[in-house]
Amino acid sequence: MRKSYKTEINPTQEQIRKINKTIGTCRFIYNFYLAHNKELLDKGEKFMTAKSFSVWLNNEFLPNHPEYLWIKDVSSKSVKKSMENAYTAFSRFFKKQSRFPRFKKKNKSDVKMYFVKNNPKDCFCERHRINIPTLGCVKLKEKGYIPTTKQGYVIKSGTVSCKAGRYYVSVLIEIPDQNKPQLNDFGLGIDLGLKNFAVISNGITKKNINKTERIRKLEKQLKREQRCLSRKYEDLKKRNNKMKGEATRQNIQKQVLKVQKLHHRIENVRADYINKCVNEIVKTKPSYITIEDLNVKGMMKNKHLSKAVASQKFYEFRTKLEAKCKELGIELRIVDRWYPSSKLCHECGCVKRDLKLSDREYICECGYHADRDYNASLNLRDAISYKIA
Numbered sequence: 001m002r003k004s005y006k007t008e009i010n011p012t013q014e015q016i017r018k019i020n021k022t023i024g025t026c027r028f029i030y031n032f033y034l035a036h037n038k039e040l041l042d043k044g045e046k047f048m049t050a051k052s053f054s055v056w057l058n059n060e061f062l063p064n065h066p067e068y069l070w071i072k073d074v075s076s077k078s079v080k081k082s083m084e085n086a087y088t089a090f091s092r093f094f095k096k097q098s099r100f101p102r103f104k105k106k107n108k109s110d111v112k113m114y115f116v117k118n119n120p121k122d123c124f125c126e127r128h129r130i131n132i133p134t135l136g137c138v139k140l141k142e143k144g145y146i147p148t149t150k151q152g153y154v155i156k157s158g159t160v161s162c163k164a165g166r167y168y169v170s171v172l173i174e175i176p177d178q179n180k181p182q183l184n185d186f187g188l189g190i191d192l193g194l195k196n197f198a199v200i201s202n203g204i205t206k207k208n209i210n211k212t213e214r215i216r217k218l219e220k221q222l223k224r225e226q227r228c229l230s231r232k233y234e235d236l237k238k239r240n241n242k243m244k245g246e247a248t249r250q251n252i253q254k255q256v257l258k259v260q261k262l263h264h265r266i267e268n269v270r271a272d273y274i275n276k277c278v279n280e281i282v283k284t285k286p287s288y289i290t291i292e293d294l295n296v297k298g299m300m301k302n303k304h305l306s307k308a309v310a311s312q313k314f315y316e317f318r319t320k321l322e323a324k325c326k327e328l329g330i331e332l333r334i335v336d337r338w339y340p341s342s343k344l345c346h347e348c349g350c351v352k353r354d355l356k357l358s359d360r361e362y363i364c365e366c367g368y369h370a371d372r373d374y375n376a377s378l379n380l381r382d383a384i385s386y387k388i389a
């Protein structure tokens with residue numbers, strides 16, 4: 001399986017110069033190929049493939065036009081790739097899949113510097129840096145995001161791109177087919193909710209992290225800083241004095257940053273928690289997991305619930321769980337949201353229509369009683385009608 005990873009890099013000035021030069025040359029070649037073929041087609045002559053263009057360029061054009069020899073200064077792989085890209089654009093046009101290829105404009109088009117692994121030392125990736133042919137070692141901004149060579153991963157090829165003054169590397173990695181683990185002979189039902197984040201049919205309950213002291217403190221802090229920020233805006237409005245206005249504006253910028261940082265921290269704590277929950281659940285290696293198809297959009301419409309629902313990150317949880325299940329070969333079952341998982345008695349199967357949201361305990365006439373959410377998780381586990389995610 002091949003997987004791609006994209007992350008920001010921190011190139012040196014010298015590397016930036018090289019990247020920009022390569023991208024510029026690639027854009028020139030792309031446009032040159034387009035223009036040359038347009039001319040050939042207009043004259044009724046034979047269209048040139050990327051390969052024949054490359055031969056023509058090196059054997060006919062460049063020897064007669066030494067002023068263009070700078071084309072040779074940059075990575076030939078990257079130059080070749082831009083010819084191939086232009087050829088692909090033409091073939092799409094010939095197949096009527098897209099319109100006539102357009103010229104790439106500076107700063108406006110997505111021209112990238114392409115690289116490919118040629119010899120064993122190329123594309124070597126460590127936690128903090130990556131070796132890119134013709135550039136050398138380039139620092140990575142996010143350490144450890146790209147799987148490293150030492151871990152046994154091989155980078156096949158990649159691109160370097162620039163956007164808004166920032167530089168990115170995108171790599172294609174060959175991921176060895178993992179031996180899927182032996183799964184256990186049981187399934188799990190998970191009831192997601194607002195009181196607790198998740199109640200699992202194996203008896204484990206994951207609390208709602210937003211009710212913890214840690215998040216509460218951060219939220220309080222955030223509110224305080226937000227109030228402070230709006231007060232500063234008010235001040236600015238009142239003040240017409242230009243000199244003082246400038247100082248206030250700088251002050252506001254500082255406060256905006258403070259608020260953003262707090263937001264970030266809270267989001268990180270929540271995201272971490274979701275990851276932990278998912279990992280703990282799949283660690284038990286069940287053969288299947290059943291969850292309810294939560295109507296998150298509908299819940300968000302309820303203004304009393306929307307904030308609580310958003311802060312629980314149910315959608316992220318489901319996405320992460322789905323990815324993990326796929327990786328490990330666990331079947332993820334999604335039960336229709338109309339399935340009465342809470343109202344069903346897990347023991348006798350009767351449905352309690354008048355169950356209120358405030359009833360935390362499920363008590364049935366048959367004598368069965370259990371925690372409401374735990375009962376729901378058992379029903380989800382045993383649901384027989386579901387779709388597979």
Ligand SMILES: [Zn+2]
Pocket residue numbers: 345346347348349350364365366367368
């Ligand atoms: Zn019952």
